[in-house]
Amino acid sequence: MKTLLDVAVPMLTFILLVGVGLDLTREDFVRLRRRWTVVLAGLLAPLVFLPPIAIGLTWVFQPPPAVAAGLFLVAACPIGGISNSYSYLARASTGLSVTLTGLSCLLASLTVPAIGRAFELALGQPFDLAAPVPLLLAQVVLMLGAPIAVGMWIRGRSPDFAARRRLSFQRLAFTGLGIILTLVIADDLQLFLSGLPTTVPLAAAFVVCSMGAGWLTAAVVTADPRDRFTLAAEFGTRNVAVATAIAVTLLGRIEFARFATTYFLTEVPLMLVAIALFRRRAAARVASAA
Numbered sequence: 001m002k003t004l005l006d007v008a009v010p011m012l013t014f015i016l017l018v019g020v021g022l023d024l025t026r027e028d029f030v031r032l033r034r035r036w037t038v039v040l041a042g043l044l045a046p047l048v049f050l051p052p053i054a055i056g057l058t059w060v061f062q063p064p065p066a067v068a069a070g071l072f073l074v075a076a077c078p079i080g081g082i083s084n085s086y087s088y089l090a091r092a093s094t095g096l097s098v099t100l101t102g103l104s105c106l107l108a109s110l111t112v113p114a115i116g117r118a119f120e121l122a123l124g125q126p127f128d129l130a131a132p133v134p135l136l137l138a139q140v141v142l143m144l145g146a147p148i149a150v151g152m153w154i155r156g157r158s159p160d161f162a163a164r165r166r167l168s169f170q171r172l173a174f175t176g177l178g179i180i181l182t183l184v185i186a187d188d189l190q191l192f193l194s195g196l197p198t199t200v201p202l203a204a205a206f207v208v209c210s211m212g213a214g215w216l217t218a219a220v221v222t223a224d225p226r227d228r229f230t231l232a233a234e235f236g237t238r239n240v241a242v243a244t245a246i247a248v249t250l251l252g253r254i255e256f257a258r259f260a261t262t263y264f265l266t267e268v269p270l271m272l273v274a275i276a277l278f279r280r281r282a283a284a285r286v287a288s289a290a
Contacts, residue, residue: 008251015176016148017105019081019169020211021151022162032066035096037221041162042100042214042224042231043107049213050075050235051115053206061202067195070259071202073247074238076115078104082174082268083237089274092226100234106148108242180244184261192258199259203266209237211274225285229278233271 054075056067079101087097104111155162185192214235218228240260247256 004256015169015172015257017147017150018154018199019172021102021148021153022155022165038096038218038227038231039099039103041217041221042096042234044212045110045213045217046079046104046235047115049217050210051118053209053213055119057205057209061196061205063202066253066255067199067202067259068255069253070199070243070247070263071206072116072119073243073256074206074240074260074263075111076119077239077243077246078108078111079234080237080241080264083233085269086233086237086275087230089272090226090229090233090278092229093224093276094230096227097230097234100230104234105239108239112246114241118271123257127144158250176241181240181261181264184244184257187254188258192261195258196262199262200266203259203263204270206263207236207267207270225278229274230236233274236271237267238263251261 051072052226054071056073063071076144081101083101084094084097086092087094167241215228217235218231222228238260240263243260247253247260
C-alpha cells in the first residue's frame with residue numbers, strides 16, 4: 001500500500017494543481033490591484049490566524065502527537081480548490097474565491113515551509129515540516145509551483161482548449177482527490193476508524209474557528225456579505241491533497257495524512273450547512289428589501 005501511495009499521491013496532486021493553474025490568469029493579478037485589500041486579507045490573514053488557532057486547539061483537546069502534527073500540517077497548507085464550489089453554491093463571490101485559491105497555491109511554495117518553521121519556534125520543539133528547509137523548499141516548489149505553472153502555460157497558449165476542458169479537468173481533479181482519501185483510509189482502516197472520536201471534534205472545531213476568523217477578517221475590509229462568506233469559506237477550506245502529498249511524499253508520515261482526510265470529511269457537511277444558512281439569510285434580505 002505504501003508503494004502505491006508513494007506513486008499515486010504525487011501524481012494525483014499534480015493533476016489537481018494543474019487544474020488550479022488552468023483557472024489562474026493574468027486577470028487574477030489585475031484583480032489583486034483592483035481589490036487589493038480584500039485579496040490581501042484573504043491571502044495573508046490565514047497565515048497569521050490559522051497557526052495560533054491550531055496551537056490553541058491542541059492545548060484544549062490534547063490530541064496524540066501524530067494528530068496534532070496533522071492539524072498543524074492542515075493549517076499550513078493553502079486553500080483547497082473545493083472552496084470555489086462552496087462560493088458558487090452559496091451564490092457568493094466565486095471570482096474572488098478562484099483568485100484566492102490560485103494565488104494561495106502559487107505562494108504555498110514559500111508559505112508552507114515558513115509556517116512549519118513558525119510552528120517549530122512557537123512549540124519549542126522540532127516539527128518535521130520545517131527541516132531541512134532548503135531541501136523542503138525545493139521539493140515544495142517542484143510539487144506545488146510546477147503543476148500550477150503548467151496549467152497557466154496551457155491556458156496562456158491555448159485559452160480555448162483550457163476553457164473547453166476546464167470542467168472535465170475539475171471533475172478529474174475531484175475524482176483524484178477522492179482516490180487519495182480512499183487510499184489513505186484503506187492503508188489502515190481500523191486505525192482510522194478508532195481515531196474518529198478524537199479527530200472529528202478537533203477537525204470540526206478548526207473548521208468553525210477558521211471560518212469565524214475569516215468572517216471577522218472580511219468584516220474589517222468589506223461590507224459585501226458575499227465577500228464575507230467567501231473569505232470565511234477560504235479560511236476554513238484547506239488543501240488536503242497538498243497536505244497528504246507533503247505527509248506521504250516529503251515527510252514519509254502517512255499518519256499525518258489521516259487527520260487531513262478526517263478534516264475534509266468533516267469540512268464538507270459543515271460547509272454545506274453554512275451555505276444553506278447563508279442563502280437563507282440572503283433570501284430574507286431580498287424579501288425584506290422588496
